Amino acid sequence: MFCNQCEQTAKGTGCTQIGVCGKQPDVAALQDLLIYACQGLSVVAFEAAKKGIQDKDTDLFIYKAVFSTLTNVNFDAARFVPLINQAVELRKCMTARVGSLGVISDCDCLKFTPAADIAGLVAQGEAHAINAVDPNADIQSLKQTVLYGIKGVAAYADHAALLGQYDGSVAAYIYEGLASALRTDLDLGAWVDLAMRCGKANLKAMELLDAANTSAYGHPVPTAVPLGHRKGKCILVSGHDLKDLETLLKQTEGKGIDIYTHGEMLPCHGYPKLKAYKHFFGHYGTAWQNQIKEFAAFPGAVLMTTNCIQKPAASYLPNIFTTGLVGWPGAVHVGNEDFSAVIKRALELPGFTDDVEGVSVNVGFARNTVMGVAGTVIDAVKAGKIRHFFLVGGCDGAKPGRNYYTEFVEKAPKDTIILTLACGKFRFFDKSLGDIGGIPRLLDVGQCNDAYSAIQIALALAGAFNCGVNELPLSLILSWYEQKAVAILLTLLSLGIKNIRLGPSLPAFITPNVLDFLVKTFDIKPITTPDEDLKAILG
Numbered sequence: 001m002f003c004n005q006c007e008q009t010a011k012g013t014g015c016t017q018i019g020v021c022g023k024q025p026d027v028a029a030l031q032d033l034l035i036y037a038c039q040g041l042s043v044v045a046f047e048a049a050k051k052g053i054q055d056k057d058t059d060l061f062i063y064k065a066v067f068s069t070l071t072n073v074n075f076d077a078a079r080f081v082p083l084i085n086q087a088v089e090l091r092k093c094m095t096a097r098v099g100s101l102g103v104i105s106d107c108d109c110l111k112f113t114p115a116a117d118i119a120g121l122v123a124q125g126e127a128h129a130i131n132a133v134d135p136n137a138d139i140q141s142l143k144q145t146v147l148y149g150i151k152g153v154a155a156y157a158d159h160a161a162l163l164g165q166y167d168g169s170v171a172a173y174i175y176e177g178l179a180s181a182l183r184t185d186l187d188l189g190a191w192v193d194l195a196m197r198c199g200k201a202n203l204k205a206m207e208l209l210d211a212a213n214t215s216a217y218g219h220p221v222p223t224a225v226p227l228g229h230r231k232g233k234c235i236l237v238s239g240h241d242l243k244d245l246e247t248l249l250k251q252t253e254g255k256g257i258d259i260y261t262h263g264e265m266l267p268c269h270g271y272p273k274l275k276a277y278k279h280f281f282g283h284y285g286t287a288w289q290n291q292i293k294e295f296a297a298f299p300g301a302v303l304m305t306t307n308c309i310q311k312p313a314a315s316y317l318p319n320i321f322t323t324g325l326v327g328w329p330g331a332v333h334v335g336n337e338d339f340s341a342v343i344k345r346a347l348e349l350p351g352f353t354d355d356v357e358g359v360s361v362n363v364g365f366a367r368n369t370v371m372g373v374a375g376t377v378i379d380a381v382k383a384g385k386i387r388h389f390f391l392v393g394g395c396d397g398a399k400p401g402r403n404y405y406t407e408f409v410e411k412a413p414k415d416t417i418i419l420t421l422a423c424g425k426f427r428f429f430d431k432s433l434g435d436i437g438g439i440p441r442l443l444d445v446g447q448c449n450d451a452y453s454a455i456q457i458a459l460a461l462a463g464a465f466n467c468g469v470n471e472l473p474l475s476l477i478l479s480w481y482e483q484k485a486v487a488i489l490l491t492l493l494s495l496g497i498k499n500i501r502l503g504p505s506l507p508a509f510i511t512p513n514v515l516d517f518l519v520k521t522f523d524i525k526p527i528t529t530p531d532e533d534l535k536a537i538l539g
């Protein structure tokens with residue numbers, strides 16, 4: 001196997017025996033084969049789009065199929081088989097609709113027939129490894145950047161589609177990008193263009209997701225979330241999916257079970273229509289990479305929605321349930337939004353046996369809230385009370401070096417504001433940083449899925465100060481881990497945002513030449529130390 005799509009890849013170069021994430025070689029090969037099957041479908045769908053043919057069900061499929069290959073989503077080999085077969089069936093249906101395919105009709109991917117069993121599929125997957133698609137190292141690097149970015153785009157588009165928000169332009173880009181990765185005639189400039197358009201497609205996907213969440217559940221409002229617990233039966237919800245949470249809240253109403261969030265579900269407490277449920281109690285635990293310790297200690301059932309799942313320890317495997325695209329062999333998968341098995345398990349388990357108050361943390365500082373106090377913020381900047389804004393966020397992870405972000409926030413001067421989002425916030429989310437004239441110094445914008453909200457805040461500030469985002473007293477200090485982060489980074493670059501500091505390490509799939517291009521064009525920088533970076537930014 002070879003996989004280098006995430007930040008924790010082995011030795012900073014690639015996982016070759018087994019994934020650091022726990023991914024087995026057969027799953028790695030099946031994921032690559034699913035991407036190859038989706039590329040065949042994309043070649044046809046891209047041609048179809050030129051003839052004005054687009055099929056929404058095919059678009060929704062491509063989102064799910066590609067999202068399934070994202071880091072920490074699905075480790076269950078058997079679940080990839082129907083997806084591979086379906087990609088081929090959809091390719092055949094679309095081919096029949098399109099008729100003549102023109103110049104690319106001799107592509108091998110259009111003749112691909114899946115093997116009859118998993119062993120055969122794995123062998124086919126090994127022959128179509130995602131890391132071996134171009135002999136030119138720099139083009140290979142950009143191809144992987146685009147392919148991994150597309151995985152992130154598909155994830156956001158799928159999240160949005162679950163709540164009814166869909167735009168065919170996102171799928172159209174995915175088809176073009178996946179189909180283009182099969183070509184060997186595109187030069188570096190064409191690949192840079194595809195990477196920037198990946199960022200733009202992702203902005204559209206995130207805009208759809210923002211509309212999906214806020215139209216379904218209202219704009220987040222500032223909300224104090226208890227980190228303690230209360231006596232009683234309990235279910236913990238992790239992952240990213242608001243609709244699954246709402247469904248569970250409805251199905252547990254009146255059953256004497258409290259619902260707690262874990263990881264990226266924390267910001268859900270700020271949504272008016274979710275916080276209205278009396279048994280939606282508080283937050284438990286921190287980021288995804290701590291789930292083995294935290295889930296083992298949780299005295300109830302655990303529902304894992306989409307990424308990021310880790311190999312469950314035997315001690316809590318009977319308590320963990322997966323839903324949506326997430327999967328782990330041996331964990332019960334609920335595929336039909338009927339969470340009665342989760343509820344039954346929660347009622348069997350002891351639940352919390354006492355009340356522990358604990359501290360609380362504040363969420364709900366998404367674009368609507370922050371823009372609602374824009375006048376106060378602008379006055380504070382003009383009066384010199386706010387010197388600088390930092391966006392410190394992104395993915396968390398297990399590798400050493402991530403305490404940089406904790407230290408950075410601790411050392412940021414008291415006249416600076418920290419905006420944060422995604423699970424990187426758990427490095428400092430419970431710190432009391434005080435306020436500046438009533439504006440909290442630590443503002444939780446939301447999940448990684450809410451990066452759109454942070455972008456809108458930056459654009460609104462730039463508008464208010466009549467300058468570009470790069471002229472604002474704003475610095476982006478980002479941490480990355482998986483492919484949603486690649487998509488977000490491409491979005492920021494496609495918007496022309498410069499001077500991003502990125503860590504804890506740079507992607508293994510970026511070659512020195514591509515890095516040199518990014519540095520020269522976007523002034524992107526690796527993080528150094530909090531002291532050095534603060535000095536460089538603030539002088």
Ligand code: SF4
Pocket residue numbers: 003004005006007008009010014015018019020021022023071072
């Ligand atoms: S997803 Fe990351 S940790 Fe898992 S196999 Fe790939 S590079 Fe390794």
Ligand code: SF4
Pocket residue numbers: 263264288307308394395396422423424448481482484485
């Ligand atoms: S921010 Fe990234 S690493 Fe963290 S839970 Fe979300 S998808 Fe996973």
